[in-house]
Amino acid sequence: MLRERLDEVEDRIRRALNRSGRRRESVLLVAVTKTLPLEVIEEAYSLGLRDFGENYVQEFERKASAVSSLPGARFHCIGHLQSNKARRAAELFDVVETVDSLKLARRLSEAPARRADPLEILLEVKLGGEESKSGAGPGELPALMEAISGLPHLRLTGLMTIPPFAEDAEASRPFFQQLGQLAEGLGLRHLSMGMSGDFEVAIEEGATEIRVGTALFGPRNPV
Ligand SMILES: *Cc1c(COP(=O)(O)O)cnc(C)c1O
Numbered sequence: 057m058l059r060e061r062l063d064e065v066e067d068r069i070r071r072a073l074n075r076s077g078r079r080r081e082s083v084l085l086v087a088v089t090k091t092l093p094l095e096v097i098e099e100a101y102s103l104g105l106r107d108f109g110e111n112y113v114q115e116f117e118r119k120a121s122a123v124s125s126l127p128g129a130r131f132h133c134i135g136h137l138q139s140n141k142a143r144r145a146a147e148l149f150d151v152v153e154t155v156d157s158l159k160l161a162r163r164l165s166e167a168p169a170r171r172a173d174p175l176e177i178l179l180e181v182k183l184g185g186e187e188s189k190s191g192a193g194p195g196e197l198p199a200l201m202e203a204i205s206g207l208p209h210l211r212l213t214g215l216m217t218i219p220p221f222a223e224d225a226e227a228s229r230p231f232f233q234q235l236g237q238l239a240e241g242l243g244l245r246h247l248s249m250g251m252s253g254d255f256e257v258a259i260e261e262g263a264t265e266i267r268v269g270t271a272l273f274g275p276r277n278p279v
Pocket of ligand 1: 088090111134135218251252253267268269270271
């Protein structure tokens, strides 16, 4: 089941890359395993997947001891992170994609990381203007980036966004374009954008990472 779905996702990725003349290596597939049991990560790993996205520190904590030692596996925190969970997140994850404040960056920077190299972080950007959503506003990015550059143990590589939900993937395109322009202006190369419903559009607009759950694992049960 997973194998077939993975083949399908890989086909979709390749077709989108072909349209933009890009190579397969230029986009990272992050398998989103939030709410799914440990065995799902292990099965995905056995099929060659190495990057996994999790949303909740507490939930991942329960799986981490079993999977964090899988050789080459990398775990991305893609859910909103409260600063009181930052220390634990820095220990558990290889990448934190949802940094949206200096306070959070500082906490991540101060946490004793479980490995010697710096923690990779992305800035989450709020583009839809939705009140409830986390993410830094585009106008806050230059100052945030400047401040973060003075913090030790962090390596800022790019931007991440979640566009407002829409049935039509094309509705995400302007947001993906905007994230690309922001990253270019800031000199950042890594763009984490696109989920099951719209990752082809994201790839066409320059995504270097897509985060895919449902298209690989089927619908999730509510937490
Ligand atoms: C759940 C989630 C995904 C995956 O969504 P699907 O539509 O299931 O592919 C991607 N990114 C973030 C931030 C998520 O929370």
